[in-house]
Amino acid sequence: MPNIPEIYEELGVPTVINAASTKTRIGGSLIRPEAADAMRDAAGAFVRISDMQARASELITEVTGAEAGYVASGAAACLTLGTAACIAENDLAVMNRLPDTEGIPSEVIMPRTHRNGYDHAIRAAGATIVDIGNNDVHVGTGSNDVEPWEIEAAITEETVAIAYMQKPYLTPSLEEVVEIAHANDVYVIVDAAAELPPAENLQKFVDAGADLVAFSGGKAIRGPQTTGIIAGRKHLIQSMALQHLDMHVAEDVWEPPASLIDVDSFEGVPRQGIGRSFKTGKEELAGIIKALELFVDEDQDALLAEWNELTDLVYEQLSGVEGVELERTPGAKTDAAPTVVVTLDEPTVGITASELVYELRQETPRIFVGCDHLERAQFTVNPMCLTAEEASYLVDRVLSYLA
Numbered sequence: 520m521p522n523i524p525e526i527y528e529e530l531g532v533p534t535v536i537n538a539a540s541t542k543t544r545i546g547g548s549l550i551r552p553e554a555a556d557a558m559r560d561a562a563g564a565f566v567r568i569s570d571m572q573a574r575a576s577e578l579i580t581e582v583t584g585a586e587a588g589y590v591a592s593g594a595a596a597c598l599t600l601g602t603a604a605c606i607a608e609n610d611l612a613v614m615n616r617l618p619d620t621e622g623i624p625s626e627v628i629m630p631r632t633h634r635n636g637y638d639h640a641i642r643a644a645g646a647t648i649v650d651i652g653n654n655d656v657h658v659g660t661g662s663n664d665v666e667p668w669e670i671e672a673a674i675t676e677e678t679v680a681i682a683y684m685q686k687p688y689l690t691p692s693l694e695e696v697v698e699i700a701h702a703n704d705v706y707v708i709v710d711a712a713a714e715l716p717p718a719e720n721l722q723k724f725v726d727a728g729a730d731l732v733a734f735s736g737g738k739a740i741r742g743p744q745t746t747g748i749i750a751g752r753k754h755l756i757q758s759m760a761l762q763h764l765d766m767h768v769a770e771d772v773w774e775p776p777a778s779l780i781d782v783d784s785f786e787g788v789p790r791q792g793i794g795r796s797f798k799t800g801k802e803e804l805a806g807i808i809k810a811l812e813l814f815v816d817e818d819q820d821a822l823l824a825e826w827n828e829l830t831d832l833v834y835e836q837l838s839g840v841e842g843v844e845l846e847r848t849p850g851a852k853t854d855a856a857p858t859v860v861v862t863l864d865e866p867t868v869g870i871t872a873s874e875l876v877y878e879l880r881q882e883t884p885r886i887f888v889g890c891d892h893l894e895r896a897q898f899t900v901n902p903m904c905l906t907a908e909e910a911s912y913l914v915d916r917v918l919s920y921l922a
């Protein structure tokens with residue numbers, strides 16, 4: 520059995536064997552040890568948070584090619600702050616009013632096929648989502664997804680941005696959306712929270728012209744769970760900083776880092792902003808900076824080879840079992856990780872996929888497999904957050920339930 524950290528023993532909280540990939544509800548990913556060390560080290564002294572944000576911005580700029588970058592308490596927090604920046608830009612009075620947007624342009628256009636639970640983060644800034652197009656292509660009643668002209672037709676004086684959910688299978692292309700947005704003077708905010716690896720994606724959506732791109736710091740980057748990074752236009756990042764940093768400051772002595780905030784361009788100081796609820800501490804900032812540095816230097820081919828090996832191991836150990844059908848979905852550079860899809864012939868194995876998944880979660884340690892298609896009697900094993908030892912243990916536990 521894998522090592523169980525003392526703290527969980529002490530607290531009496533069962534640990535989880537994670538074959539479900541980077542899911543917030545079971546702890547996301549394991550923070551890189553060097554990043555955890557950096558956090559502990561950072562805890563030993565005071566530092567100006569804006570100085571740490573400026574340092575993070577430098578690194579995010581370097582690895583994404585964007586004009587500037589920022590860190591908040593998750594990709595979702597970055598989306599809220601980014602939306603707040605698109606609405607307020609650098610108008611201090613608007614910053615002070617958010618999320619009250621009455622009488623202020625604050626519509627964000629979003630293709631219906633891009634809508635998802637995380638768009639709550641966009642609405643939290645005070646924006647109204649204008650949902651456009653329909654879902655024909657996914658329900659089989661038509662061959663078209665949202666069309667570029669539909670996006671253009673929805674832009675009005677009230678529009679501030681187009682929200683784009685980055686997934687390889689969604690259309691229209693980001694480039695097309697950016698072209699329409701910029702021709703009409705509105706921003707494009709990209710949710711790319713889970714689109715790493717490949718590391719090239721750090722640059723890809725910035726290169727495509729997006730104004731803001733958010734990534735989770737707690738998924739494949741393996742930084743602190745409560746971090747997200749956002750890369751984009753300098754004036755928008757400045758607006759985010761003004762709405763996020765502790766603003767209980769005296770104007771006469773206010774001198775935040777010039778690379779982040781151009782004090783001279785403001786008549787005053789905004790008050791605590793909408794982002795105050797997404798506070799990011801010196802420890803998280805140190806952790807995400809260290810983790811991001813290591814992520815971009817990581818040997819991706821070696822990592823993928825490791826994941827493939829683990830997937831092969833699970834596949835081999837489960838093959839030949841009566842009532843179990845296996846499929847391997849490939850891990851490629853454009854896909855995060857390979858997975859094993861296990862489909863049960865429920866009468867043969869004597870247990871339903873739902874029952875099996877439920878039972879595995881009741882064990883000590885708890886075992887979490889992917890379960891997006893229980894209705895197909897399927898579960899999945901994803902190697903991203905798994906060791907070889909855990910994978911073998913998981914297979915044994917699965918087999919123990921099958922007739």
Ligand SMILES: *Cc1c(COP(=O)(O)O)cnc(C)c1O
Nearest residue numbers: 593594595637712713735736747
């Ligand atoms: C994980 C995820 C988020 C949230 O990221 P956090 O860093 O946990 O806030 C947002 N959008 C998508 C598509 C995600 O997969």
